[in-house]
Amino acid sequence: MTLQEIIKQLDLTLLTEQKDFSEVVPTCGYASDLLSCVMAGARHRAVWVTLQSHTNVVAVGALLELSAIIITEGATPDPDTISKANEEGVTLLLTEKPTFRVTGRLWELGLRDS
Amino acid sequence: MCLGHQHMSGAHELRTYVAELHVHTVVSPCAAAEMIPPLIVREALANGINLIAITDHNSSANVGAVQKAAEGTSLSVLPGMELQTREEVHLLCLFDALAELETWQALVDERLPPLENSIEYFGEQFVVDETGEFIRRETQLLCTSADIPLKEAVERVLKIGGMAIPAHVNRKAFSLISTLGFVPPNLPIDALELSGHTNPSWAYEKLPQLRDYPLIQNGDVHRLDEFMGVNVFRLAAPTIPELRLALHNQRGRSLAIRHSMN
Numbered sequence: 001m002t003l004q005e006i007i008k009q010l011d012l013t014l015l016t017e018q019k020d021f022s023e024v025v026p027t028c029g030y031a032s033d034l035l036s037c038v039m040a041g042a043r044h045r046a047v048w049v050t051l052q053s054h055t056n057v058v059a060v061g062a063l064l065e066l067s068a069i070i071i072t073e074g075a076t077p078d079p080d081t082i083s084k085a086n087e088e089g090v091t092l093l094l095t096e097k098p099t100f101r102v103t104g105r106l107w108e109l110g111l112r113d114s
Numbered sequence: 115m116c117l118g119h120q121h122m123s124g125a126h127e128l129r130t131y132v133a134e135l136h137v138h139t140v141v142s143p144c145a146a147a148e149m150i151p152p153l154i155v156r157e158a159l160a161n162g163i164n165l166i167a168i169t170d171h172n173s174s175a176n177v178g179a180v181q182k183a184a185e186g187t188s189l190s191v192l193p194g195m196e197l198q199t200r201e202e203v204h205l206l207c208l209f210d211a212l213a214e215l216e217t218w219q220a221l222v223d224e225r226l227p228p229l230e231n232s233i234e235y236f237g238e239q240f241v242v243d244e245t246g247e248f249i250r251r252e253t254q255l256l257c258t259s260a261d262i263p264l265k266e267a268v269e270r271v272l273k274i275g276g277m278a279i280p281a282h283v284n285r286k287a288f289s290l291i292s293t294l295g296f297v298p299p300n301l302p303i304d305a306l307e308l309s310g311h312t313n314p315s316w317a318y319e320k321l322p323q324l325r326d327y328p329l330i331q332n333g334d335v336h337r338l339d340e341f342m343g344v345n346v347f348r349l350a351a352p353t354i355p356e357l358r359l360a361l362h363n364q365r366g367r368s369l370a371i372r373h374s375m376n
Binding site for chain 2: 052054055078
C-alpha cells in the first residue's frame with residue numbers, strides 16, 4: 001500500500017509540496033492526539049492520524065521520519081506550520097472526516113498497527 | 115544582609131512575597147465547596163502567603179469577590195484564569211487589573227463552545243460574593259477547550275499586559291509537555307509551572323528541556339489544604355512587571371522556591 005493509493009482512496013487534501021507518493025510505502029499506522037505518546041509510541045515511517053494541528057506535529061513528524069501525518073476533522077494548520085513542514089520534508093494531509101473513520105479506512109486498506 | 119538598605123537601581127525597597135499563583139474558587143466545577151472568598155483569604159494568610167492569583171477554568175467570575183474579601187488584609191490578589199487552549203493545554207493567564215482580565219474573558223467567551231455545564235458529571239459552578247454568598251450558577255461549560263491556539267493565547271495575554279505560564283507541565287493530563295510533546299520554540303512565556311508532587315531538581319532531571327525556563331511551583335489549589343506557599347519572591351510591588359523581573363532575575367528582583375512543607 002503506497003501513500004499515493006491512501007491519498008486517493010481516502011480523498012485526502014495535500015497541504016504540503018507534491019512528491020512522488022507512489023514511492024512512499026508506510027510501515028504502519030498510529031493514532032493519538034497526545035504528542036508525548038506519539039513520540040514514544042509511533043514507529044518510523046508510520047502514517048500518523050491526529051486532529052492536533054499545532055506546529056509541534058511537524059517536529060514529531062520529522063523526528064520519526066513519518067510517511068505522512070493525516071490531520072482530521074478539517075483542523076487546518078496555520079501557514080507557518082505548513083511552510084515548516086515543507087522545510088522539514090514532512091507530508092501533511094487533511095480530511096474533514098474524524099479520526100475513527102480514517103483509521104477504519106486505513107485498516108480496511110490493509111495498513112496495520114505494527 | 116539587609117537588601118532594604120542597599121542602593122537598588124529600582125529605587126524602591128524590595129519586600130518578600132510568598133506567592134501561590136494558581137488558586138481555584140467554587141466557580142471551577144472541580145474545586146471543593148469550601149473554596150469561597152473569605153476562606154481562601156484566611157487560609158492563604160494562615161499559611162504565611164501574601165500574594166495569590168485566582169485562576170479558575172476559563173472563568174473570571176469570582177476574582178473580584180476574592181479581591182474584595184482581601185481588602186484591609188496583607189494579602190494581594192492578582193486577577194487570573196486557567197485557560198484551556200485548543201490543543202488542551204492549561205495556561206495560567208495573570209494580569210494586574212480586573213479590567214484587563216475582563217478584556218481577556220470577552221475573547222475566551224467568544225471561543226468557548228455553546229455547551230451547558232453538566233452538574234452531575236462535572237460539578238457545580240457557583241458565582242459568589244465576597245462573603246461566599248450564592249449569586250448565580252455559571253451555566254457555560256467551563257471544563258472544556260476554548261478555540262484559541264496556544265501561541266495566540268500567549269501573545270494576546272502579553273498584549274493586554276499580562277503574563278502567560280503553562281500550568282503543571284510535569285503532569286500527564288492537560289499539560290504543555292504531555293499534549294504537545296515539548297515546549298514549542300519562540301513561545302513568549304515567562305515561566306513554566308510545576309504542580310505539588312515534584313520539585314524543581316527532579317523535574318529538571320526528568321524533563322531536561324525545562325532548563326531553558328524559569329519555574330514556579332503551585333499547589334493548583336482546589337481545596338483549602340492544598341496551599342503550598344513555596345514561591346518566595348523579592349519584589350518592589352506585587353505586579354506583573356515586578357514578577358517578570360523576578361523570574362528573569364533582573365534589577366535585584368528574585369524568586370527562590372523553598373522546600374514544600376507538605
